[in-house]
Amino acid sequence: MAGRESAARDDRTRDGARRTGATGAARRTGAAAAGARRTGARPAPDRRPARTPAAPPAPDDGLVVGHLPGGARTAGVLLVLAGLAGVAALSPTYLVVGGRELSLAGGLGGALVGLVVPLTAVAVGAGLAAGRVPRFGLAYAGVGGVLALGSLLIEVYRGSASTVRPGVEVLAGERVLTSSVETGAGWWLEVAGLALTVLAAVCAAAAWSRTVMEDRGALDPARGALAGAAVLLGVLTVLCLALPAADVPDRLVDDPSTGLEVVVEQQGPQALLERPGLALLGGLLLAGAVLLASVLAPSLRPRLAAVGGFLAVAVTVLAAGLGGLRDALASDELEWTVPGAGLLAAGLGYALLTVLAWRLRRTTAR
Template structure:
């Protein structure tokens, strides 16, 4: 009966190498998956998480009080269950991503999201400040919170103030995230590298499409067809409604230019971030911004009989869903490479 060999696999390999010096042991097989490495996480990372969580909570609180009082008419952003769900969409994502940063889990995912949304929120903040403070300097017909109003007199409400605070916290979180990015260590095995060119080209095209859609109102007042009773001649009368992104003066015009430029820049930068989860975070930030802009137009058209949902508004929803598809593609690249 042969003797039992109680040696471990390492001992048997070494014994075989001693008996046959020319034979080399088989190389170890690398594990599949991302092989994610998280190293140094600076103290600024949880600070970004706290700022995002605060921005999300304040954003939820801003959705329900009075937004603006325009010529004595009280405007609110929430008109029903559907608009309430839309109002908490962006804040809910902010709270979820901020919680991951507070726990220091996958830090560059949250830092990428905070940086992208912070850059996009600069223009949105300027437009919001114009609505509540400077729009009376050049009174005109405008669509605010789904209502067609004349901006000859505006009083800010608690909802507007809280909304400005939420946007300011988002911008601050993005600035802190940029300072913490270079000192945060997080790497993977490059599972997304073979798809980066596809993601980059698609994101740039979608960014251009999003800017073109943002240039026109997502919900507008339709033209009116009138008939002359004497001649029976029908004419189309254009009624003043929503102002386009680049039609507003002063601070709002600067905000619109910054928003359009930041959207194009973020569409270029997001697919080039490393590691893979940073790409997911960056694309998620663009997705939420573009999709919410299109859905706000749908909310305004649904809540007012004077407004209709426009083709650019529907285009924003389509582009937002396409960005969401790119986000899912980047997320699932780890499984396809495993």
Template sequence: MPARDRAPARSTAGRPNARRAATGAARPARRPAERAAGDPVVVGAVPAAARATGVLLALAGLIGAVAVFPTYLTVGGTTIDVVTGPLDALVALLAPLAALLVGVLLARGRVPRLGLAYAAVSGALAIGRLLIELHQGHGSTARPAVEVLAGERVLTSSVETGAGWLLGVVALGLTVLAGGVALVAWGRTVMEDAGALDPLRPVLAGVAVLLGVAAVLCLALPAADVPDRVVTDPVTGLETVVTVEGPQALLERPGLALLGGLLLAGALLLCSVTAPSLRPRLGAVGGLLALSVFVLATALAGMRDAARSPEVEWTVPGMALLVVGLGFAGLTVLAWRWRTGTTVTAGE
């Protein structure tokens, strides 16, 4: 019995090729699972600064969502309300709800660099917007001009701020603060992938730069303007084009608004260059998503203004800005779907 027991043991030990064959036969069964995993993402411990960024961003989104409902401004005796119907609410809530969603995910520690990239780009864009809002609420009466606010054509001879304007300024300030904290937390946050997006990054960067330049050119002109009038002389029948003063363009406003417009244009170009280069792939997705939300929200606001007032028409730059926003959204989807991945937490 002992001899028979030892014999099979010797025969098994003497056939190492059989073991290698059995191991090799099992490997192909795992390879499809590895390919299905795509571009796995490794996430380390999420620092407190990253979670704080998420809290600030979510709070900014929540306050920004509430800000669209109260009275925005009272300009020249005309009350300006941002939301007057369901369509207005959808347009006005696009950016705040996106910030709220990304902020909640970041505060929970999910895909942290996506949220940090979104916060950093949104904060950079919010600096110029904050200066423009401060001018609109306090400095626009120094040099009265015609403006189109929420579809209303008004003269800024007198301006009284409402609760909506105040909450909007607070939301922009929190967005700027979240962007600053995101820059601090970026280097402390461990999140990496296998680099599946790297071959596509030069193409993304080139297209994003072109879209950024196009967005700045579109923003340099009003998205909704007052058309010129054609007046016919009843005696001679001669038609004369009478220019009607319309809203000021981004870089035509004085003081803080001019500085804000320059900062906004510069931040838009800079973020268009840097967003596709952020690592990992989901970091680039977060940066491009912030650009998409900003451009689309601005373009849709111009379309809303034109739809609300018969005196205002949607301009070609406004239409082009919508196309640019859809282009940024397409780049975001491309970066997101280029290689779907699984999230692996370090230590698990």
């Protein structure tokens, strides 16, 4: 009996020891975890070198270009052909006036001036035909075609009807009297180039609404200022076009009866709006087109379309201003006039607006 009680006590003692050992282990584990929390122990840091963060992408317009219709590519091809015709027109005989053969190039300076519009048309037309930034090319073609329509009528008048009312003209740097006029290959190529430009404008107008090209509107805050400056330049251009860019200076002669010097006016070239028939209509269309393009170009969307519209006006006005300067330098009988200088200044102003419309997106996008 006593042995059984002793064995039972031994079993209870072993069970208690086991429970005590388990409780102690649990306490030690909890204490270790609490100590780790108190000391703020963390995993060992990663010794590998940190990667340099990639530079953020440069701001852009968020330009989206959709499917290009066939009419837009046709306008681009017509622009290229018009530019090539304009380049080819520089070398051959332009007009034979009073037995004198005239060429549009008329020397190195005349050739450089004559290349401004054709080479720009070739570059823009090639990009449009290839499908790059289509509304830029369409805007250039549309505005350039409207401006070319007035010039086309003036060219037709020079080659066909200028002898009806003979007058003094300045053609290719030469002061001539249009008593008799014969057309040459250069005139036909020039007329073909202007006609192709007008056709390109028709195709551009038809394809404009079907051409998808949008951006984030980075130019929108500056459109009002650009429009105001363009309208002022348009008014200046029209006023300068109304008078010759190069004119014949007055002569001082001695009056034998009085012995005094007298100013004698010499007949100079006719002003743009003083010519009859097709020339008058062409001058009015050209003046109206400059004003219309000045108002329209800043409102074209997206931003690159406004750039294209400004570029078309800039090269046209700049070529006219440089042409007056070329005429004054090429002939001893002519001098550069204030309207001619104003025309050159207006062309440079339009070129500045073109650059601003192109660059302002970087300023506003930051």
